[in-house]
Amino acid sequence: MSTSRIEAFSDGVFAIAITLLVLEIKPPTHSTDLWHDLGRLWPSYVGFLVSFFTIGVIWVNHHRQFELFVRADRTLMFLNLLLLFWVAFIPFPTSVVAEYFREGTQKDVASAVYAGTFLAMGLSFFSMWVHAGRAGLLGEVTPEQLRRLTLRNMLGQVGYAIAVALAFVSPPASLALCGAIALYYVHPGRSEAG
Amino acid sequence: MSTSRIEAFSDGVFAIAITLLVLEIKPPTHSTDLWHDLGRLWPSYVGFLVSFFTIGVIWVNHHRQFELFVRADRTLMFLNLLLLFWVAFIPFPTSVVAEYFREGTQKDVASAVYAGTFLAMGLSFFSMWVHAGRAGLLGEVTPEQLRRLTLRNMLGQVGYAIAVALAFVSPPASLALCGAIALYYVHPGRSEAG
Amino acid sequence: MSTSRIEAFSDGVFAIAITLLVLEIKPPTHSTDLWHDLGRLWPSYVGFLVSFFTIGVIWVNHHRQFELFVRADRTLMFLNLLLLFWVAFIPFPTSVVAEYFREGTQKDVASAVYAGTFLAMGLSFFSMWVHAGRAGLLGEVTPEQLRRLTLRNMLGQVGYAIAVALAFVSPPASLALCGAIALYYVHPGRSEAG
Amino acid sequence: MSTSRIEAFSDGVFAIAITLLVLEIKPPTHSTDLWHDLGRLWPSYVGFLVSFFTIGVIWVNHHRQFELFVRADRTLMFLNLLLLFWVAFIPFPTSVVAEYFREGTQKDVASAVYAGTFLAMGLSFFSMWVHAGRAGLLGEVTPEQLRRLTLRNMLGQVGYAIAVALAFVSPPASLALCGAIALYYVHPGRSEAG
Numbered sequence: 001m002s003t004s005r006i007e008a009f010s011d012g013v014f015a016i017a018i019t020l021l022v023l024e025i026k027p028p029t030h031s032t033d034l035w036h037d038l039g040r041l042w043p044s045y046v047g048f049l050v051s052f053f054t055i056g057v058i059w060v061n062h063h064r065q066f067e068l069f070v071r072a073d074r075t076l077m078f079l080n081l082l083l084l085f086w087v088a089f090i091p092f093p094t095s096v097v098a099e100y101f102r103e104g105t106q107k108d109v110a111s112a113v114y115a116g117t118f119l120a121m122g123l124s125f126f127s128m129w130v131h132a133g134r135a136g137l138l139g140e141v142t143p144e145q146l147r148r149l150t151l152r153n154m155l156g157q158v159g160y161a162i163a164v165a166l167a168f169v170s171p172p173a174s175l176a177l178c179g180a181i182a183l184y185y186v187h188p189g190r191s192e193a194g
Numbered sequence: 195m196s197t198s199r200i201e202a203f204s205d206g207v208f209a210i211a212i213t214l215l216v217l218e219i220k221p222p223t224h225s226t227d228l229w230h231d232l233g234r235l236w237p238s239y240v241g242f243l244v245s246f247f248t249i250g251v252i253w254v255n256h257h258r259q260f261e262l263f264v265r266a267d268r269t270l271m272f273l274n275l276l277l278l279f280w281v282a283f284i285p286f287p288t289s290v291v292a293e294y295f296r297e298g299t300q301k302d303v304a305s306a307v308y309a310g311t312f313l314a315m316g317l318s319f320f321s322m323w324v325h326a327g328r329a330g331l332l333g334e335v336t337p338e339q340l341r342r343l344t345l346r347n348m349l350g351q352v353g354y355a356i357a358v359a360l361a362f363v364s365p366p367a368s369l370a371l372c373g374a375i376a377l378y379y380v381h382p383g384r385s386e387a388g
Numbered sequence: 389m390s391t392s393r394i395e396a397f398s399d400g401v402f403a404i405a406i407t408l409l410v411l412e413i414k415p416p417t418h419s420t421d422l423w424h425d426l427g428r429l430w431p432s433y434v435g436f437l438v439s440f441f442t443i444g445v446i447w448v449n450h451h452r453q454f455e456l457f458v459r460a461d462r463t464l465m466f467l468n469l470l471l472l473f474w475v476a477f478i479p480f481p482t483s484v485v486a487e488y489f490r491e492g493t494q495k496d497v498a499s500a501v502y503a504g505t506f507l508a509m510g511l512s513f514f515s516m517w518v519h520a521g522r523a524g525l526l527g528e529v530t531p532e533q534l535r536r537l538t539l540r541n542m543l544g545q546v547g548y549a550i551a552v553a554l555a556f557v558s559p560p561a562s563l564a565l566c567g568a569i570a571l572y573y574v575h576p577g578r579s580e581a582g
Numbered sequence: 583m584s585t586s587r588i589e590a591f592s593d594g595v596f597a598i599a600i601t602l603l604v605l606e607i608k609p610p611t612h613s614t615d616l617w618h619d620l621g622r623l624w625p626s627y628v629g630f631l632v633s634f635f636t637i638g639v640i641w642v643n644h645h646r647q648f649e650l651f652v653r654a655d656r657t658l659m660f661l662n663l664l665l666l667f668w669v670a671f672i673p674f675p676t677s678v679v680a681e682y683f684r685e686g687t688q689k690d691v692a693s694a695v696y697a698g699t700f701l702a703m704g705l706s707f708f709s710m711w712v713h714a715g716r717a718g719l720l721g722e723v724t725p726e727q728l729r730r731l732t733l734r735n736m737l738g739q740v741g742y743a744i745a746v747a748l749a750f751v752s753p754p755a756s757l758a759l760c761g762a763i764a765l766y767y768v769h770p771g772r773s774e775a776g
Contacts, residue, residue, distance in 0.1 A: 005593075005645060008202075008590075008593060009593050009596070009597055009641065011199075011202060011203050011206060012206060012593060012594060012596075012597030012598070013597050013600065013601050014203070015203055015206030015207050015210060016206070016210055016597060016598055016601040016602075017601050017604075018207065018278070018282060019207050019210040019211050019214060019282045020210075020214075020601060020602075020604070020605065021282070022211075022214070022282055022283055022284075022285050022286050023214065023217065023285070023605065025286045027286065027289050027290040027293050029293060029297075030297065031294075031300060032299070032300070033300075034290075034294065034300040034303035034304060035303055038290070038303070038307065048283070049279075052279050052282065053275065053279075056272075056275040056278075056279075059203065060271060063199060074768070077642060078638075078768055081635065081638040084600070084638075085631075085634050085635075085638075088600060088601045088603070088604055088634065089604055089630070090604075091604050091605070092604050092607045092609065095609050096609040096616075096620070099609050099611060100613075100616065103611075103612065105614070106613060106614070106615075106616040109616035109617055109620070110616060113620065186268070186272055202396075205393075205396060205397050205400060206400060208397070209397055209400030209401050209404060210400070210404055210598075212401065212472070212476060213401050213404040213405050213408060213476045214404075214408075215476070216405075216408070216476055216477055216478075216479050216480050217408065217411065217479070219480045221480065221483045221484040221487050223487060223491075224491065225488075225494060226493070226494075227494075228484075228488065228494040228497035228498060229497055232484070232497070232501065242477070243473070246473050246476065247469065247473075250466075250469045250472075250473075253397065254465060257393060380462070380466055396590075399587075399590060399591050399594060400594060402591070403591055403594030403595050403598060404594070404598055406595065406666070406670060407595050407598040407599050407602060407670045408598075408602075409670070410599075410602070410670055410671055410672075410673050410674050411602065411605065411673070413674045415674065415677050415678040415681050417681060417685075418685065419682075419688060420687070420688070421688075422678075422682065422688040422691035422692060423691055426678070426691070426695065436671070437667075440667050440670065441663065441667075444660075444663040444666075444667075447591065448659060451587060574656070574660055
């Protein structure tokens, strides 16, 4: 299968998952103070924001990764499907985290599940990269570039693993770290400039 | 990243957000007078109509804007992601406005949030345009064309800002203004003819 | 705007609307006789079936229509947006018709609204065709072909108008007619062979 | 109609159906032991997993099938629409199976409906293949390849038919068989190597 069709299908899943997130935000009903009640939904907005930009950043980096691939094999295709599985799953932990930050209880479990989903997604992404390197699917990449990109890929996973642990110390800090990792990947990194 | 892939991804988000809007309209249950009860849902229909054509118009103008871009940089890509964030968010304020026009209360807050979302979306759109002008991403655009298109872009934001304020005077007028802005952008404008 | 990008965006809306239909079918909860309770959902299955194939057929004919267009103008683009508005709306009357056939009441109103939505969609489709003919957007079409295709287009609208009226006599017959119109359009028609 | 546009539309439906599956997983509310209550949702996760990879595998094989087609006719287009009908329907039996495995009752009916949907989907897929062979839509395929691919296609249907029957003996075994069939199709098969 050509990499372009895998990319098109993946883009579809990214675009749908990123847009479905909003369905988890339910308008308050019978409100007598709508500013206040909309304000109380802040965990939903934060969850929407972090999940939206995380999926957005994964989409950008997915594309950059595929630009380096000269061909695809069946393993790559199914590792990619595994990545999409986690991307498509994101709306669920997003609504869990929104629900329990609003309820003000069980925030540690909710945040751990949230960060854990990002970790699983990141590991799928990383395994695609490792497989591509081993199976010779990469085109013109110098060993130095490969080392840098691999390091850059790994850093996010380390960050998400810390976010999972941090959830049991400070749930808001765990969420903030997930947001910070998305911001980190916004920055192109040295490998692009070099 | 090529502008064409950003466009394809954006088109996906536009198409999904525009189609998800319908999920906010819930059929009345156990109705004994279905004409009447369907009629009572008119705020949902109006919200669907205004949001649908606003996203539709943004889609058309997004495409026209990207036709002028000769290349994309990372800032453009993330400003575009910010635009899509607001587009994907639209179903939420649409259901808020439908809910509170139906309840007949808190219509000012609901309309202000609705128009405010369009304003945020418009400002993201406008910031993409300003960034593209400064970063030299535009191709063959004369200074006169640039001035006209910038003015045209700004007019919508002024309109949405007025709609936010108007929500506290007359919520229906605020909604009507949002609809009128969509109609304004249907018209191609002088820049296209010139 | 090129017709190909309008087509791609329209395909997105068709594909999403056709897939969202399933969300209106809710599994029975706490059932002690699941075969029976799944069976009671038959109006949802019929609605899903008729709406699915109606959108599917509109998609096929939309493509055939666009193959004849040599260019698009702004009016065409917005008539197309109007068509998509009705396509995106279809999940709502589908769930209304399913709800009231299940409740066994108000079936006439529900069927009339259902067929009425298809009529509105058909008229949007037809107006695109008329506009394209008048504005010279059609390529190599003989007057004879044009006459046939126009007639064929019109027949569906007549059928849907009859289905709206029929809803007040026999709601199931109205639904059956909507299904039959979809089947009629499956057949390519003489214009394609000639 | 060109096969490429049918493929693009189909990819859209696959991508949307695969991503909508997550909407059926509802976060537990007011939980005092969130780990436990998230754990109780395991049938939803299993359903999501099996349905996700089944749709994913169908997507991969759909693409491989279309690569062999040199042209499409109207019958193929509507058999493909029938396939998409079943694909779009999958989120419904997925939520039925999740609901009744969670409730711990009526699991046989739920599993039979689930496997039955996959069987219907598989038969649509198989009928496309048979039609393509008879109508001469296949390009360079040797009789030996044709025989192998037909056999491979049929095996899945036999598997799903067994899974329907197995549902009345052991619902979990029926589900496991559905998962195993997806895994079977992950493997490329001899026809690709040969």
